[in-house]
Each structure stands twice: as C-alpha cells, then as structure tokens.
Amino acid sequence: MNFDLLALNPIALNLGGLEIHWYGVIIALGALVGVIMAMREAKRRHLDPDNILDLVLYGVPIALVGARLYYVIFELPYYLANPSEIIKIWHGGIAIYGGLIAAFIVLLVLCKKRNISPWLMLDIAAPSVLLGQIVGRWGNFMNQEAFGAKTTLSFLQSLHMPHFIIEQMYINGAYRQPTFLYESVGNLIGLALILILRNRKHLLKRGEVFLTYLIWYPAVRLFVEGMRTDSLYILPGVRVSQALSLILFFVAIGIFIYRRKNENDPWYNEL
Template identity: 65%
Template sequence: MNLLLGALNPIALRLGALEIHWYGVIIATGVVLAVGLALQEAKRRNVSEDDILNLILWALPFALIGARLYYVVFEWSYYQANPGEIIQIWHGGIAIYGGLIAAAIVFIIYCRRHALSPWLVLDIAAPTVMIAQAIGRWGNFMNQEAYGAPTTLHFLQSLHLPDWVIQQMLIDGAYRQPTFLYESAWNVLGFIIIMSIRHRTGWFKQGEILFSYLIWYSFGRFFIEGMRTDSLFIGPLRVSQIVSLVLFFGAIGLWIWRRKHSQLPDYLTGNQAKEQK
C-alpha cells in the first residue's frame, strides 16, 4: 500500500495574515447541521424557531467558553506558564463535557424565563448535539489530537482505513490508535438509533431522549477515554471517565426515579403550554 507523505495541512485557507483552520471549519459544519435538525424537530414539537435560535445564540458562546475553561483548569500547570495560549482554541484543547455542562445551564435558565419545558428543549437538542460531536472529532483528526497509544501500520490497515487517515495517525514517529474515529463512529451509531426510535408512540417521556443520549455517549466515552494518551487527570484518575460514570449512572437513576414519582408528559406531545394559549 502506498501511503501519502506527510500529515494533512491543518490550515484550510489563508487570507493575508488571516488563517482559517480546518478545526474551526469542521466544528462550524457540525453546529450548522445540528441547528438545522433542531429547527425541524422544534416545529414538530410546537417550539418556535425564534426560541431555538435565541437559545443557540446564547448557548454557543458559553459552550465554547465552558469547553475551554474545563480544559484549561485541568491543564493549569501549563497555561499558568503560557497564559497567552488560553484563548488559542484553534490549536485544539477544548473539552466536550465542559461545553455540554455550560450549554445545559444556559438552556435551563432560558427555558425557565420563557415558559418552556427544559426537558423538552434538551430532548430536541440532544441527538443533534451527538451528530455535531461526531463531526467535530474530525477537527481533532486534522489537528492530530485525541489519539490513542502507539499501534502498528498493519493494525490500521486491517481497519480498512483510507491511506490519508492512516498517514495522519503517524504522530511523533509512531502510528496511533484513531480514538477520534472510534468516538465519531460511536456517536454516529447512537444518533441513528435515537433518531430512529424517538418518534415511537409511548416510548419516551419528556427528558428521556436526553437521558438516552447521556447513557449512550457516556458509556462509549468511558472506554474510548481509557485508550487515549492525552486525557485530563485528577491524580491517577481520568477526568472524563469520572464524568462519564456520573452521567451514565445519574441518567439511569433519574430516568427510573422520574417514572416512579412524577406524572410526565410524553415527548411527542411537545409544547402543550403554547397550544393552550
């Protein structure tokens, strides 16, 4: 097999002194797709486009800030010595869990102030976030980050990967496990499953599409994170594995508790408050 020479250029376009990175282009592509899908589903659930767009306009900057702060906090020993790099997110170094936590807080606050069910809105958003994450991992690929332990060329070829993917996994003189690809594929599969079943009558109460996403994503992320060599740590523990366990068991526990102790509207009933006006 004839492999391509050299890693892919992380710069998509240069306009004078301005450099547009593939990382940003790919992340933006995932966001645009997620917004489009969320708007379509919002109409079906009787949530206005204005509310979804307003939510996104508020949530996106806070999600980016949250994702970066999460990463910087756990790598503070480096950024304390290099404070000028804190804002350089185009070089990578954002943590998905930080972004999800920040966006969820914005969603809840906005929904409370605009008489929307936060469970319903988070249900609408959850699977679209999953496909955006799947796309976004290819931004990590372009930056040669979010990879795993050294492996062999033979192993990568056995996965039937294109030459350009294999060559991009040649990092610091060794071929690496493409953990970015494992997570991307896991998210695509979860997206397909959730999108295929979320409109089944009587299957989901409001909030349970969100729980399905959290359970699926955190389960896969726990094992994939264990394969990575660039994890954030608290002592000997990987931060993302701890968060994955909390989300996995928390979502299952809350799903069971709400079913036993609350009268919950079906997901398919949508925004009943708007219908009653």
C-alpha cells in the same frame, strides 16, 4: 519515506495571512447541520424555532468559554505559570464536557425566562449536540490530535479504513490508534438509535430522549478516553473524563428510573 509529509494540511484557506483551519470549518458545519435539525424538530414539537437560534446565539460563545475554563482548571499549574496562554485557545486545549456543562446552564436559564419545559428543550437539542460531536471529531482528525497509543500499520489496515485515515494516523514517527474515529462512529450509532427511538409512539417520555443521550455518550466516552494519550487527570491514574462519564451514566439511569416510577410525563412523540 517520510510519512509525516503525507499528513493532510490542517489549513483550509489562507487569505492574505488569515488562516482558516479545517478544524473551525468542520466544527461550524457540524453546528449548522445540528441547528437545522433542532429547528425542524422544534417546529414538529410545536415550539418556536427561534428559541433554538437564541439558544445557539447565547449558548455557543458561553460553551466555548466553559470548554476552555474546564481545561484550564485541570491544567492549572501550567496556566498559572503561563497566564498569557489562558486566552490562546488556538494553541489547543478545550474540553467537550466543559462546553456541555456551560451550554446546559444557558439552556436552563433560557427555558426559565421563556416558560419552556427544559426537558422538552433538552430532548430537542440532544440529537443535534450528538451530531455536532460526531462531525467535530473529524476536526481533531485534521489536526492530528485526540489520538491513542502507538499501534501498527497492519492493525490499522485490518480495520479496513480508508487509506487517507491510515496516513493521517502516522504521528510523530509512529502509527496511532484512531480514537477520534472510534468516538465518532460510536456516537453515530447512538444518534441513529436515538432518532429511531424518539419516533416510536409510547416508547420515550418527555426528557427521555435527553436521558438516552446522557447514557449513551458517556458510555462511548468512557471507553474511548481510556485509549487516548492526552487525557486530563483528576488524580494519578484517574482520568477526569472517565470519572465524569461514570457519574453521568449512573445519574442518567437513576433519573430515568425515578421519573418513570414517580412522574406522569407525556409521551415524547405525542406532544
């Protein structure tokens, strides 16, 4: 049997030659739910929800550019030889860390212009970003990308995954580790933890919801990235995302400890 024929169709709709990919639909759905979550939390934190909409309006396109630029930089020899491919984002090649860095800069500029605490805005945005990452990995699933090394059918069955996931992990003549699923589930656990912690009084201070995200996500990515087969490398044997994850993990912990010792910030849940 040709298991490749069992793969799910990455095209959701074909409208007169215009192809709408499941990847885009899933990303858009994750973004929509994330925006709604952030707007509700902004209102609860006495912040005008329109600031969230403006952050999305400016941040999303710039984040896409940042995600693409990040990828191109670390694959520069290829793109110097094929410059026409730089803008062809539909051929693949975006990096979440590049998008996060670009969106972070947009957030800081917006907060500066509107005299909003960047720590508060980051606290509100972080869970929504994590939700987007959880949902977005299923776009990778539909595209049969961001997978891991070869494995066996018996191993995948031992994980008690739904059959449609196992079928989709049959790629290029072999079963693959579902690293998209490992990251999505890891982030789902992190999201649940963050939502529980942020609603506890006298537990997290302003800025610490974001810092918790900045500790959790890099830890998950550090683990999962080591299993992927499509990593970008900064040096032979050194994966870019793992190196950046380590830096962010320890920087976030350091900032967390420093702010607790030296700053008298309000409790997040009593703003």
